[in-house]
Amino acid sequence: MPEEPRPRTEESRVPDPSRAADPASGPDTGPDTESPRPEASAVRSDPVISLRGATASLGGRPVLRGVDLSVHRGEVVALLGANGSGKSTAVRSVVGQVPLSGGELTLFGTPGRRFRDWARIGYVPQRTTAASGVPATVREVVSAGRLARRRLAPPRKADRAAVQRALELVGMADRAKDPVGALSGGQHQRVLIARALAGEPELLIMDEPMAGVDLASQEVLAGTLREQVASGTTVLLVLHELGPLEPLIDRAVVLRDGCVVHDGPPPKAVGQHALPGHDHVHPHAAPDAEPIRTGLLT
Amino acid sequence: MLELLTYPFMQRALLAAVLVGITAPAVGIYLVQRRQAIMGDGIGHVALTGVALGFLTGTNPVWTAVVVSALGAVLMELIRWYGKTRGDLALAMLFYGGMAGGVLLINLAPNGSNANLTTYLFGSITTVSRQDVVAISLLAGFVMLITLGLRRQLFAVCQDEEFARVTGLPVRTLNLLLAVTAAVTVTVAMRVVGLLLVSALMVVPVAAAQQATRGFAMTLALAVSIGVVVTLSGTVFSFYKNVPPGASIVVLAIGVFAVITALAAPLAKSRARRAAAAEERCTLRDDVLV
Numbered sequence: 001m002p003e004e005p006r007p008r009t010e011e012s013r014v015p016d017p018s019r020a021a022d023p024a025s026g027p028d029t030g031p032d033t034e035s036p037r038p039e040a041s042a043v044r045s046d047p048v049i050s051l052r053g054a055t056a057s058l059g060g061r062p063v064l065r066g067v068d069l070s071v072h073r074g075e076v077v078a079l080l081g082a083n084g085s086g087k088s089t090a091v092r093s094v095v096g097q098v099p100l101s102g103g104e105l106t107l108f109g110t111p112g113r114r115f116r117d118w119a120r121i122g123y124v125p126q127r128t129t130a131a132s133g134v135p136a137t138v139r140e141v142v143s144a145g146r147l148a149r150r151r152l153a154p155p156r157k158a159d160r161a162a163v164q165r166a167l168e169l170v171g172m173a174d175r176a177k178d179p180v181g182a183l184s185g186g187q188h189q190r191v192l193i194a195r196a197l198a199g200e201p202e203l204l205i206m207d208e209p210m211a212g213v214d215l216a217s218q219e220v221l222a223g224t225l226r227e228q229v230a231s232g233t234t235v236l237l238v239l240h241e242l243g244p245l246e247p248l249i250d251r252a253v254v255l256r257d258g259c260v261v262h263d264g265p266p267p268k269a270v271g272q273h274a275l276p277g278h279d280h281v282h283p284h285a286a287p288d289a290e291p292i293r294t295g296l297l298t
Numbered sequence: 299m300l301e302l303l304t305y306p307f308m309q310r311a312l313l314a315a316v317l318v319g320i321t322a323p324a325v326g327i328y329l330v331q332r333r334q335a336i337m338g339d340g341i342g343h344v345a346l347t348g349v350a351l352g353f354l355t356g357t358n359p360v361w362t363a364v365v366v367s368a369l370g371a372v373l374m375e376l377i378r379w380y381g382k383t384r385g386d387l388a389l390a391m392l393f394y395g396g397m398a399g400g401v402l403l404i405n406l407a408p409n410g411s412n413a414n415l416t417t418y419l420f421g422s423i424t425t426v427s428r429q430d431v432v433a434i435s436l437l438a439g440f441v442m443l444i445t446l447g448l449r450r451q452l453f454a455v456c457q458d459e460e461f462a463r464v465t466g467l468p469v470r471t472l473n474l475l476l477a478v479t480a481a482v483t484v485t486v487a488m489r490v491v492g493l494l495l496v497s498a499l500m501v502v503p504v505a506a507a508q509q510a511t512r513g514f515a516m517t518l519a520l521a522v523s524i525g526v527v528v529t530l531s532g533t534v535f536s537f538y539k540n541v542p543p544g545a546s547i548v549v550l551a552i553g554v555f556a557v558i559t560a561l562a563a564p565l566a567k568s569r570a571r572r573a574a575a576a577e578e579r580c581t582l583r584d585d586v587l588v
Contacts, residue, residue: 117466123464134514144461148465
């Protein structure tokens with residue numbers, strides 16, 4: 001491979017014109033970075049996640065049947081598939097929560113079994129609706145994301161600042177003192193993402209971050225993710241459908257019955273998702289999409 | 299009122315009561331958060347075997363109870379990990395075994411009888427000895443160190459165990475530490491509140507506090523305050539009325555729960571109504587239909 005690995009923020013991001021004036025979006029706002037996103041094969045630098053021939057079973061039923069999955073530094077990879085295809089199990093095995101019965105896992109070049117540098121990973125588990133027994137404020141939950149960095153030490157100024165920053169990133173700073181039990185599904189999801197961001201991770205792993213999330217929160221989440229990606233964060237996320245995150249996705253891996261059936265550019269949207277008027281901000285058809293669809297069909 | 303402070307046995311009982319009032323809710327909040335409120339009850343049953351073992355071997359029952367209940371708590375934690383399907387049955391066995399073992403051993407002890415167990419079952423203010431106070435103070439110090447010093451870590455583990463594991467926290471160690479701490483708390487509390495009612499003091503102040511609070515730290519602070527108030531006033535009440543302190547403390551705690559619930563319910567209802575009204579008001583209009 002003659003090409004030298006380059007940090008993805010330099011050349012690979014498609015700058016968002018709406019953020020061109022935003023200093024937070026990093027070095028990729030210059031006019032000479034307008035080059036199109038390279039093919040996934042061009043990003044060959046050190047794999048951050050590498051699963052090879054991974055097999056795993058849950059309750060005696062094989063769920064992963066030889067999955068190969070690699071994510072390179074700075075990439076945004078979506079794991080797609082129907083319910084029960086094994087996509088959640090795949091990410092949970094990456095973070096060590098489902099033991100592999102075969103195959104191998106490396107994280108940042110270290111065998112998964114020996115990996116201890118968890119502060120580099122921000123994990124957003126699938127949101128459960130089961131409320132905890134004791135109330136907890138938004139800030140308390142987000143602060144838990146900082147424990148990977150400071151372990152048993154008491155929080156310092158930098159920790160509190162990181163928590164505040166994470167709350168602002170997801171637009172929940174004004175709800176910091178509210179109990180998480182009083183939040184809507186989308187707001188709760190934003191809190192879980194803030195908790196992962198509070199640790200300032202290099203790699204974000206998210207399990208169905210858009211499930212049950214209202215329109216306003218979906219837009220906030222897409223914006224948050226765009227900023228993270230612009231600053232060089234690597235992302236692996238499980239999605240049911242690409243939705244509003246589609247422009248961010250470099251590569252899609254589609255699972256079916258525990259096997260990889262597609263690994264490459266995001267699959268072309270079909271049906272009403274492919275329509276020019278469909279901007280993927282809402283999973284359901286917008287009222288103005290209806291006339292266009294009938295027009296195409298006739 | 300102050301004359302009861304001149305009795306040395308009352309000084310010891312009140313000191314023990316304060317320590318119980320702090321430690322029981324401080325551990326209980328994590329058990330409630332993990333929906334394991336019943337765990338304190340189980341440890342209490344197992345501790346009874348430890349108390350009887352103390353009588354049988356002639357050592358201070360507080361120490362034998364600490365060892366036996368800590369072993370029981372670790373066993374319960376292991377059952378929670380490994381026994382997913384039969385876990386509840388195994389726990390029930392542990393409860394019954396602890397109770398039966400205690401009664402069996404106490405009657406095997408020379409000049410031991412069920413009467414010896416009664417003060418441990420329901421608490422007693424006159425029997426807190428000087429050695430008991432030393433033991434209780436040391437154990438309570440340990441419990442406070444863990445429950446307050448590691449509160450952020452324990453909160454993370456009890457709130458979302460999977461996330462805590464992925465942050466690299468030593469989740470298994472923390473869970474075992476919490477189980478042992480709960481066992482130690484049971485033995486701290488058994489002289490004053492009694493083994494059968496100790497679980498109530500772990501759970502009821504937390505249940506009362508969370509009616510009025512919005513966050514974990516506030517719930518912890520309020521639960522400990524309620525705990526101290528009810529253990530102190532319950533102990534004083536027992537002094538004047540000559541009833542077992544465990545009973546008066548728990549009845550008082552439930553009274554506090556009822557009062558806070560009655561006061562907090564309308565407040566929470568109006569708060570929820572306001573929040574719902576703000577969110578449900580229509581902001582979209584379907585122009586196509588107009």
